[in-house]
Amino acid sequence: xxxxxxxxxxxxxxxLVRSQKDVIQGEEVNCEEFHPAxxxxxxxxxxxxxxxxxxxxxxxxxxxxxxxxxxxAYAAKLPAPSxxxxxxxxxxxYIPSDYETDLPSFEKKVEEDAxxxxxxxxxxHSYTKPALASSEVLEYEVWHAxxxxxxxxEYHERMQLFIILYIxxxxxxxxxxxxxxxxxxxxxxxxxxxxxxxxxxxxSLYPFYCFPEKVRMRLSQFVILxxxxxxxxxxxxxxxxxxxxxxxxxxAELTVEDPAEAFEDLRDRVDLRxxxxxxxxxxxxxxxEPSSTAGPVRTGKSKGKGAAGKLGPPVDRAWAERWRxxxxxxxxxxSRLVEMLQLLRIDAxxxxxxxxxxxxxxxxxxxxxxxxxxxxxKKERQEKLEETFQSVCEDYRRILAxxxx
Numbered sequence: 001x002x003x004x005x006x007x008x009x010x011x012x013x014x015x016l017v018r019s020q021k022d023v024i025q026g027e028e029v030n031c032e033e034f035h036p037a038x039x040x041x042x043x044x045x046x047x048x049x050x051x052x053x054x055x056x057x058x059x060x061x062x063x064x065x066x067x068x069x070x071x072x073a074y075a076a077k078l079p080a081p082s083x084x085x086x087x088x089x090x091x092x093x094y095i096p097s098d099y100e101t102d103l104p105s106f107e108k109k110v111e112e113d114a115x116x117x118x119x120x121x122x123x124x125h126s127y128t129k130p131a132l133a134s135s136e137v138l139e140y141e142v143w144h145a146x147x148x149x150x151x152x153x154e155y156h157e158r159m160q161l162f163i164i165l166y167i168x169x170x171x172x173x174x175x176x177x178x179x180x181x182x183x184x185x186x187x188x189x190x191x192x193x194x195x196x197x198x199x200x201x202x203x204s205l206y207p208f209y210c211f212p213e214k215v216r217m218r219l220s221q222f223v224i225l226x227x228x229x230x231x232x233x234x235x236x237x238x239x240x241x242x243x244x245x246x247x248x249x250x251x252a253e254l255t256v257e258d259p260a261e262a263f264e265d266l267r268d269r270v271d272l273r274x275x276x277x278x279x280x281x282x283x284x285x286x287x288x289e290p291s292s293t294a295g296p297v298r299t300g301k302s303k304g305k306g307a308a309g310k311l312g313p314p315v316d317r318a319w320a321e322r323w324r325x326x327x328x329x330x331x332x333x334x335s336r337l338v339e340m341l342q343l344l345r346i347d348a349x350x351x352x353x354x355x356x357x358x359x360x361x362x363x364x365x366x367x368x369x370x371x372x373x374x375x376x377x378k379k380e381r382q383e384k385l386e387e388t389f390q391s392v393c394e395d396y397r398r399i400l401a402x403x404x405x
């Protein structure tokens with residue numbers, strides 16, 4: 001019966017639709033269809049839809065306002081009393097009830113919304129990138145909003161479906177709590193004094209109490225839609241979030257909730273570049289005044305002049321904690337960043353420095369994995385710790401190569 005069974009990830013196609021007046025030459029996002037990474041929260045763990053031949057679930061969004069269109073089409077459907085999946089009914093539970101099923105009506109709303117829609121909240125960052133296949137330069141803006149921002153709660157109801165579709169284990173959040181959101185929009189000039197906006201992605205943040213009188217900001221969800229992935233937008237969004245954290249006196253640090261591997265890599269790259277570009281940190285860490293952003297890391301060694309820096313190894317712990325607090329980075333994340341910079345700078349031929357580095361990293365790993373390691377015999381524990389150390393170093397080298405510092 002496979003002819004009556006469809007993969008729900010393949011059957012569901014998504015499209016971000018722009019006004020015909022606002023299709024930018026070379027910006028291939030108006031007509032590009034893409035698919036979700038996950039549909040099991042909607043259609044079940046096997047991600048299969050039964051009862052249709054050549055099933056197509058067409059889900060369109062106005063690229064700015066995210067008004068929604070849904071249509072389910074198929075070549076044939078099993079007749080009653082055969083059980084078939086309620087494809088539209090199941091998906092409709094996850095999108096606002098005002099979705100369109102009439103395509104001309106949806107296209108009319110896209111045109112109406114093109115200039116009427118403006119992002120909600122406060123613009124906190126902007127940057128530019130060239131269009132894909134033209135000489136145009138596109139501006140991108142990052143906006144910050146909360147559920148107290150007028151109109152944003154309703155907009156979030158349209159945004160949140162992307163969390164289900166692109167974050168494994170993602171779920172809708174409790175709107176009664178004090179969530180904050182940072183989302184990104186590309187803006188393109190349509191008329192000399194008017195702009196249109198197009199949704200790129202967003203992140204949700206949740207503040208937790210941090211003794212004695214501050215909050216710890218937790219980055220909970222983070223998604224960039226497929227047409228804009230691998231083009232630097234994720235780094236720009238994370239940078240905006242980090243800068244927002246630095247600017248707010250009540251925030252003690254930025255943490256991340258159960259990061260996926262791809263996001264953890266992105267975070268590491270951005271944080272590493274930030275540390276190396278931070279003149280005061282770099283001067284103290286590496287010793288002397290850096291001549292360029294990447295200079296002290298690329299050319300310094302653990303012997304000679306470079307050894308004057310606080311980075312070590314071993315790192316000056318009081319110095320490191322002072323900078324961690326000032327930069328508002330979580331403890332484990334800052335320790336990893338320090339270890340990466342040490343590994344990049346260290347001279348492998350310097351036996352003393354390598355031993356100091358190994359002991360420093362192993363001590364952190366031991367504390368982090370204490371309960372698991374204590375269940376092993378001493379020899380096995382030592383072997384496991386060495387194996388983990390080598391694996392960590394290998395991963396650090398991978399991340400450093402991607403960061404290109």
